[in-house]
Amino acid sequence: MLMGLKDKQTTKNKNFIQSFIHAMQGIFSLVTTERNFRKHLLFGMLAVVLGLILNLNLGQWLWIILAIFSVISSEALNTIVESVVDLIVGPKYDDLAKKAKDVAAGGVLLSAAFAFIIGVIIFVPELVALFQ
Numbered sequence: 001m002l003m004g005l006k007d008k009q010t011t012k013n014k015n016f017i018q019s020f021i022h023a024m025q026g027i028f029s030l031v032t033t034e035r036n037f038r039k040h041l042l043f044g045m046l047a048v049v050l051g052l053i054l055n056l057n058l059g060q061w062l063w064i065i066l067a068i069f070s071v072i073s074s075e076a077l078n079t080i081v082e083s084v085v086d087l088i089v090g091p092k093y094d095d096l097a098k099k100a101k102d103v104a105a106g107g108v109l110l111s112a113a114f115a116f117i118i119g120v121i122i123f124v125p126e127l128v129a130l131f132q
């Protein structure tokens, strides 16, 4: 049976379909609850639209795809860390909780910087050539 968003399952997934549905629920939760994830997804979609307009070649697309998945994967990791830390520590201040959350956010910043550099390297020369 397909498990809905409100299922209370705590045992292992029985098959691939069940694993896949829970993974999709994870992505749905990222999209609906994480503002930064939505922002990065939007930037990724804009890069894809710009890439289509500029008719990028295969090599350029591979870098853009790598950059997009790097950012959204680190956003997913950041959300995992935030949730697990909140689960363990709750609302009280804790030095290790701060370190874990700050490092997770730093990871997102690093992958966003990587994506920005890739975007500049690929899109700037293409845009310059377009307007010459």
Ligand SMILES: Nc1ncnc2c1ncn2[C@@H]1O[C@H](COP(=O)(O)OP(=O)(O)OP(=O)(O)O)[C@@H](O)[C@H]1O
Residues within 6 Å of the ligand: 036, 078, 082, 089, 090, 091, 092, 093, 094, 095, 097, 098, 101, 102, 105
């Ligand atoms: N329990 C805690 N103990 C110590 N510091 C904390 C704790 N919870 C949050 N912080 C601090 O507050 C910051 C923001 O917290 P949190 O990551 O939960 O919020 P957020 O708005 O979801 O962050 P992000 O913008 O990275 O998504 C953390 O990076 C950390 O410095």
